[in-house]
Amino acid sequence: MSQYKIAVIPGDGIGPEVMKEALKVLEGLKEQDSTxxxxxxxxxxxxxxxxxxxxxxxxxxxxxxxxxxxxxxxAIGDERVxxxxxxxxxxxPIRKQFQQYINLRPVKKLDGMKTRYDDVEIDFVxxxxxxxxxxxxxGGRLYQGMELELAIQNTVITKRGTSLAAQFAFEYxxxxxxxxxxxGTKSNAVIHSMKLWDEAVQLVASNYPEIxxxxxxxxxxxxxxxxxxxxxxxxxxxxxxxxxLSDLGSALVGGLGISPSANLNPNREYPSMFEPxxxxxxxxxxxxxxxxxxxxxxxxxxLEHLGRNDxxxxxMIGIESVVxxxxxxxxxxxxxxxxxxxxxxxxxxxxxxx
Ligand code: ATP
Ligand code: MG
Numbered sequence: 001m002s003q004y005k006i007a008v009i010p011g012d013g014i015g016p017e018v019m020k021e022a023l024k025v026l027e028g029l030k031e032q033d034s035t036x037x038x039x040x041x042x043x044x045x046x047x048x049x050x051x052x053x054x055x056x057x058x059x060x061x062x063x064x065x066x067x068x069x070x071x072x073x074x075a076i077g078d079e080r081v082x083x084x085x086x087x088x089x090x091x092x093p094i095r096k097q098f099q100q101y102i103n104l105r106p107v108k109k110l111d112g113m114k115t116r117y118d119d120v121e122i123d124f125v126x127x128x129x130x131x132x133x134x135x136x137x138x139g140g141r142l143y144q145g146m147e148l149e150l151a152i153q154n155t156v157i158t159k160r161g162t163s164l165a166a167q168f169a170f171e172y173x174x175x176x177x178x179x180x181x182x183x184g185t186k187s188n189a190v191i192h193s194m195k196l197w198d199e200a201v202q203l204v205a206s207n208y209p210e211i212x213x214x215x216x217x218x219x220x221x222x223x224x225x226x227x228x229x230x231x232x233x234x235x236x237x238x239x240x241x242x243x244x245l246s247d248l249g250s251a252l253v254g255g256l257g258i259s260p261s262a263n264l265n266p267n268r269e270y271p272s273m274f275e276p277x278x279x280x281x282x283x284x285x286x287x288x289x290x291x292x293x294x295x296x297x298x299x300x301x302x303l304e305h306l307g308r309n310d311x312x313x314x315x316m317i318g319i320e321s322v323v324x325x326x327x328x329x330x331x332x333x334x335x336x337x338x339x340x341x342x343x344x345x346x347x348x349x350x351x352x353x354x
Contacts, residue, residue: 005041005067005068009071009073009074011074011076011077013281014339015046015076016074018295018296020343021295021342028347036308036311047076047080047086050086050089055089056089057090071271072274073273073274074276075279098273100264102262102263102266103128103261104126105128107232107250108122109121109122109252115253120229122253124249127165128237129162129164129236130263134238134239134241136156157194159199166201166204170211178211179233182214182235184242185201188217218237225252226252229249229252257294257330260297261274262301262305263275274299275295276294289338292342293323293342318347321353
């Protein structure tokens with residue numbers, strides 16, 4: 001019997017719309033399987049909350065979240081609140097304080113999904129370093145408004161941070177029967193930080209003789225993603241490179257509506273956070289057009305992290321069968337179904353197939 005405490009932050013825009021479907025999926029699993037019990041507590045920390053209280057979460061917000069086994073996150077973003085606030089006061093504190101130094105993003109072409117790659121199988125994961133790298137706060141601007149104005153933004157690559165990311169990638173490969181890890185680098189031009197990245201990755205790789213390390217410059221790697229996406233198994237990259245590759249990967253297999261992600265604290269000292277790659281999509285919020293798959297798939301990743309692979313697999317069967325049938329699809333996948341109709345179809349397929 002497992003009883004999980006899940007903190008749910010639906011967020012802004014389509015966040016709450018897709019979250020509703022994800023929670024229904026969890027309820028469906030609970031009804032069917034008495035060994036799965038969970039308590040989902042809702043937190044309304046979004047842009048409305050900010051406009052009312054002047055902050056994204058209460059003072060003790062992080063302390064509160066610490067008590068949970070996992071955080072299920074929708075999406076955040078609202079034109080009335082600057083991105084710096086929504087990102088740096090909500091998402092970043094969670095990622096940083098809970099040491100979620102791995103961002104895991106599957107790139108998997110679902111059966112029946114219409115893509116430019118109908119003849120090949122695409123199924124790999126991107127392991128993005130999530131805590132340091134190019135997204136550091138370090139730097140500044142000088143001579144503002146003058147002709148010689150300049151900005152310096154420092155990249156922080158540590159041996160430890162890189163090793164942790166590489167370690168995760170190789171362990172993931174080992175656990176999942178993969179034979180190759182591809183590292184995205186640029187050490188021919190970015191000669192300090194990326195050289196250290198390479199060295200740290202190579203050192204970790206030497207402990208896994210059965211797994212091949214492939215090292216590609218990031219520009220070439222982006223081209224290979226497009227030319228031969230079927231050749232990848234596990235890709236490890238720095239914060240910025242991983243971010244760019246993730247969006248590219250998502251575009252290869254069907255777009256943001258079906259792209260999940262996990263922000264992981266692999267040593268499980270703190271809760272990990274699961275969220276779709278997409279944002280709050282203000283352009284379609286309130287129209288019922290949002291595809292709930294990315295959120296539901298993120299929920300499957302959460303269950304996998306919590307040790308319930310069996311339930312994660314059930315969800316994936318539900319998603320895959322709905323996509324394969326192609327009858328109930330949201331607009332981004334070429335259909336006319338609403339968020340709710342697609343969520344319902346996934347739940348029915350999930351429960352029918354088990
Ligand atoms: P944010 O600033 O919150 O990241 P954004 O506008 O930069 O927002 P997204 O919200 O990810 O980025 O939206 C990008 C595009 O993808 C939009 O046109 C949006 O409608 C579409 N999109 C995003 N998520 C979904 C979804 N779940 N289903 C259908 N379309 C989506
Ligand atoms: Mg965005």
